[in-house]
Amino acid sequence: MWLTSSASLVVAFSLSPSIIFAANGAVVAGRASEALLQSQYDSGQVMDSLMTAKMASWKHLSPQNYTSFNKFAPCVDGFVKIGKGSPNDTFACKNLDLTGFLTHRDLGSKKESTLIGSSIWGYTTEDGREFIAIGQIDGASFAEIVGKGPWNDQGKPEGSLDYIGRLPAYSVPSLWREIKGYKNYAIIGSEAVGHGIQIFDFNKLLEVRPDSFSNATKVFNKDTDAYHFADLPIGRSHNVVNAEASEHIVAVGSLPRNDTCGAGLIFIDMKDPSTPTKTGCAAGDGYVHDAQCLIYHGPDKKYEGTEICYGYNEDTLTIYNVTDKTTTNVISRVTYEGAAYIHQGWVLDSHNQAFLLLDDEYDEYNKTGVAKDQHATTYIWNISSLEKPVMTGYYQSPVVAVDHNQYVKNMFTYQSNYASGLRILDVSSVPSDPTGAGIEQVAFFDIFPDDDAAPVADFVGTWSNYPYFKSGHIAVNTIERGVFVVKRSENVDKGVRAEF
Numbered sequence: 001m002w003l004t005s006s007a008s009l010v011v012a013f014s015l016s017p018s019i020i021f022a023a024n025g026a027v028v029a030g031r032a033s034e035a036l037l038q039s040q041y042d043s044g045q046v047m048d049s050l051m052t053a054k055m056a057s058w059k060h061l062s063p064q065n066y067t068s069f070n071k072f073a074p075c076v077d078g079f080v081k082i083g084k085g086s087p088n089d090t091f092a093c094k095n096l097d098l099t100g101f102l103t104h105r106d107l108g109s110k111k112e113s114t115l116i117g118s119s120i121w122g123y124t125t126e127d128g129r130e131f132i133a134i135g136q137i138d139g140a141s142f143a144e145i146v147g148k149g150p151w152n153d154q155g156k157p158e159g160s161l162d163y164i165g166r167l168p169a170y171s172v173p174s175l176w177r178e179i180k181g182y183k184n185y186a187i188i189g190s191e192a193v194g195h196g197i198q199i200f201d202f203n204k205l206l207e208v209r210p211d212s213f214s215n216a217t218k219v220f221n222k223d224t225d226a227y228h229f230a231d232l233p234i235g236r237s238h239n240v241v242n243a244e245a246s247e248h249i250v251a252v253g254s255l256p257r258n259d260t261c262g263a264g265l266i267f268i269d270m271k272d273p274s275t276p277t278k279t280g281c282a283a284g285d286g287y288v289h290d291a292q293c294l295i296y297h298g299p300d301k302k303y304e305g306t307e308i309c310y311g312y313n314e315d316t317l318t319i320y321n322v323t324d325k326t327t328t329n330v331i332s333r334v335t336y337e338g339a340a341y342i343h344q345g346w347v348l349d350s351h352n353q354a355f356l357l358l359d360d361e362y363d364e365y366n367k368t369g370v371a372k373d374q375h376a377t378t379y380i381w382n383i384s385s386l387e388k389p390v391m392t393g394y395y396q397s398p399v400v401a402v403d404h405n406q407y408v409k410n411m412f413t414y415q416s417n418y419a420s421g422l423r424i425l426d427v428s429s430v431p432s433d434p435t436g437a438g439i440e441q442v443a444f445f446d447i448f449p450d451d452d453a454a455p456v457a458d459f460v461g462t463w464s465n466y467p468y469f470k471s472g473h474i475a476v477n478t479i480e481r482g483v484f485v486v487k488r489s490e491n492v493d494k495g496v497r498a499e500f
């Protein structure tokens with residue numbers, strides 16, 4: 001979004017008008033309503049209505065006493081059944097088996113009335129143990145995905161979840177808890193006022209569980225077991241981002257919008273993780289909802305080796321040169337017809353940043369643009385020129401759902417599509433066919449059976465997933481139930497590229 005509330009910030013660089021693309025890549029002429037719409041984004045009105053819609057959805061979730069099923073269950077004839085196999089325990093699936101499931105309660109959340117999950121991220125130790133940090137309403141929960149290594153000398157089931165402990169929320173409970181990784185640290189932000197960013201060393205889990213003979217758990221102390229970074233305007237952030245190449249993390253969406261950092265990119269130096277310090281911010285395009293920060297490698301030779309952030313800024317995709325952390329240096333700012341809430345995205349290939357995939361969180365819900373049929377829609381951008389990104393096409397899921405967070409690995413994108421669960425798409429065709437026509441859904445695990453009879457484009461189901469473990473285990477955090485671990489089925493459908 002474009003910050004209009006403080007004129008002095010606007011002149012930090014010269015703005016070229018955003019180009020608006022139709023989903024088929026054509027440039028759309030005429031955009032009379034842009035100014036009006038822009039003010040709705042700039043004021044935070046759109047973000048507020050999105051948060052209100054989510055809270056309304058979550059109100060309907062009566063607290064359920066779900067039961068953990070922490071072992072292998074194969075996908076048979078399109079379903080994984082757990083427990084007694086009641087409708088709430090029957091999950092539609094394709095090419096993925098369940099290896100473990102723990103409820104939020106069994107993952108240590110003590111907020112009985114509202115067991116609600118959000119983000120998730122993972123960490124692999126030097127000897128290959130796999131840990132996850134799980135966002136819950138009252139804090140971050142930590143678990144191990146039991147692996148095959150020498151430390152598993154008790155033969156705990158591979159792929160099951162082993163709860164190890166939790167870091168309580170810094171201030172008050174919040175539905176919004178975002179977690180990313182930075183080296184061996186979990187970085188934890190929240191929309192809660194006063195929360196700041198918690199920086200937790202994953203290796204502390206090894207002290208609790210040096211080997212599998214111990215079943216110890218620990219509630220960590222929020223003041224002494226984690227660093228508390230407090231230098232955010234009012235402690236809130238919408239998300240936290242890894243910028244490891246320059247030894248930074250980045251807080252985004254740190255309200256208020258009229259702060260000097262404009263809720264944009266706030267850079268935090270992590271050279272010494274025991275004393276993280278704010279080095280500056282990029283306020284010039286205002287509120288940033290999410291971002292991916294990388295050293296640029298790709299076709300746009302002028303930028304080779306430059307530190308870039310791809311900002312998902314509500315009404316625009318905004319690409320920044322973030323070499324200088326004390327100012328805003330926008331390379332481009334683009335949008336498309338029907339853009340409702342540009343939420344998150346990921347580059348297709350970090351070694352050759354020629355394309356990215358973008359998700360819009362409000363287009364299906366609000367039936368805008370090509371998402372008017374409410375099928376989860378992924379937008380494809382050719383970023384071969386960072387100065388002139390071009391939307392080249394889109395992909396629509398076979399099912400109605402809102403798409404939320406996605407992460408790309410090995411030319412597959414792993415999407416947490418709320419009520420339709422984890423969806424894995426083979427996107428290897430994009431560089432040769434950027435219209436998206438060759439994208440194929442190769443696997444899914446639908447963690448929200450409640451809507452199977454009548455799929456909903458609503459903010460229920462899975463918030464996020466972590467697909468980067470070498471073992472192939474994919475951890476899926478859900479709003480209602482808990483965390484599911486899934487893995488590629490041994491016998492995948494014929495004709496499917498199966499390296500997911």
Ligand SMILES: *[C@@H]1O[C@H](CO)[C@@H](O)[C@H](O)[C@H]1NC(C)=O
Nearest residue numbers: 062063064065066105112113
């Ligand atoms: C869930 O279990 C708790 C504790 O056993 C109980 O107090 C509560 O009423 C149950 N909730 C529902 C919806 O069954």
Ligand SMILES: *[C@@H]1O[C@H](CO)[C@@H](O)[C@H](O)[C@H]1NC(C)=O
Nearest residue numbers: 061062064086087088089450
């Ligand atoms: C399944 O979940 C719904 C709410 O999503 C609840 O109303 C219903 O009672 C549950 N059914 C069973 C068998 O647990």
Ligand SMILES: *[C@@H]1O[C@H](CO)[C@@H](O)[C@H](O)[C@H]1NC(C)=O
Nearest residue numbers: 154155156212213214215216
């Ligand atoms: C730890 O838990 C496992 C499985 O739940 C059990 O078999 C084992 O005996 C426990 N170990 C200790 C030291 O309590």
Ligand SMILES: *[C@@H]1O[C@H](CO)[C@@H](O)[C@H](O)[C@H]1NC(C)=O
Nearest residue numbers: 005006044255256257258259
């Ligand atoms: C910034 O916005 C808040 C509301 O979010 C308001 O209370 C405050 O007065 C504003 N500050 C300035 C300097 O405009």
Ligand SMILES: *[C@@H]1O[C@H](CO)[C@@H](O)[C@H](O)[C@H]1NC(C)=O
Nearest residue numbers: 302303306321322323324329
């Ligand atoms: C990126 O920003 C740095 C610092 O402002 C600047 O020196 C450099 O020229 C920029 N790179 C490009 C390709 O514009």
Ligand SMILES: *[C@@H]1O[C@H](CO)[C@@H](O)[C@H](O)[C@H]1NC(C)=O
Nearest residue numbers: 046338339340341362366368
């Ligand atoms: C959502 O739809 C409503 C009603 O049509 C409209 O007023 C609003 O501007 C839309 N919001 C977005 C973000 O598209």
Ligand SMILES: *[C@@H]1O[C@H](CO)[C@@H](O)[C@H](O)[C@H]1NC(C)=O
Nearest residue numbers: 382383384385431432433434
């Ligand atoms: C991507 O865009 C560049 C121009 O920026 C163009 O040269 C290239 O052909 C495009 N790639 C594809 C696959 O369309």
